[in-house]
Amino acid sequence: MPPDPYPSGTDAPSTDFRFIAHYNFPPFFTLQPNPLTRSSQLETWSTHILSYCRHHRIFTLTLIDALSTPLFHNTILKKKLSLNDARTVLNWMASKEGGERIEWIGGKGGKESKCWVFWRRPEEWADAVGSWVEATGQKGVVFTLYELGQGEATRSQEFYGIDRELLHRSLQILVKKGKAQIFGQEDQLGIKFF
Template sequence: MQKLGNFKLPNFFNYPPYFTLQPVRETREKQVQLWKELILDYCKSQKIFIVGLQDDFPLFSNPVIERSLSHEAKEVFLTALVTEGRAEWMDKHHKKCLILWLRIQDWANYILNFVKENGLEDSVMTVEDIRSGIETRGSELAGIDRGVLMRALRLLEQKGKAAIFKGTSADDEGVKFSA
């Protein structure tokens, strides 16, 4: 089985037709589904939040079989993720895509569970501590995209589970969690 770093690639990754958009509807639906799962799994395992259509994203080419996805194919696969709510275009020209291997609601739930499991209710943390602090090392929160984190925190704030405090700079914004 081929690997990309420590990530095991699925068998279809070595099948040249999967790097070309398939004309038969049923085949294309299967192809799109496989690519959606691959993109989500890879991004989650590598903690990648942003995929650019122009970028040298490792999944979009396979040097072993000398195949690469066309611009159209990349856009089809990412648009399918957007349609499912698992990604969002970051610009109107569809050049960059924010990948949500967890939806914002799921991130909010993850944060709340993390806070409860680690006894952090009624404590204040900075946004940067959540992204890169000792408490979150080894968790899904380590290295989380700041925009995704802020959206999840705002959702928790709307539900009365957190209060966001503005700091003098973006680096010292704080959050107080309540159970």
């Protein structure tokens, strides 16, 4: 099982996760009107969100719930990003300019309440899995998706504990490239690498 995506309280993350310096700068939590300052601020927010999610291995964010987590809420400063500003930040990250590190679940026209956080994009995951298979000489071997994501063999890999849907999506990329083949039904998906 993936770890709790929304650790509660500030003590747990602050012990091992080091927030970026700006996290302690009060204006960081107000979106700046000056375009230059703003783009720099959005970049910093993006860095902050991605490193936070990577550390806590968060693959999806539910905006409303995330607002009260240390990600958006600095309890020491008593400052937090407002819902609208947080949405602006995530939208920026979803844009080309922001490197498409966010993808709203349900598409752009959706409710924009839940999103993927691509601290690695699906292509990057696909590469990671592909190169692991190659490095361990397991071409031609058939895996279940569960084995790849939660199996003993991949425990040391970065993609261990990956969201199942994200894994599926990443593997589709390998399939498209002709490097793997997916078969089976719903829960029983298997994959074979060539």
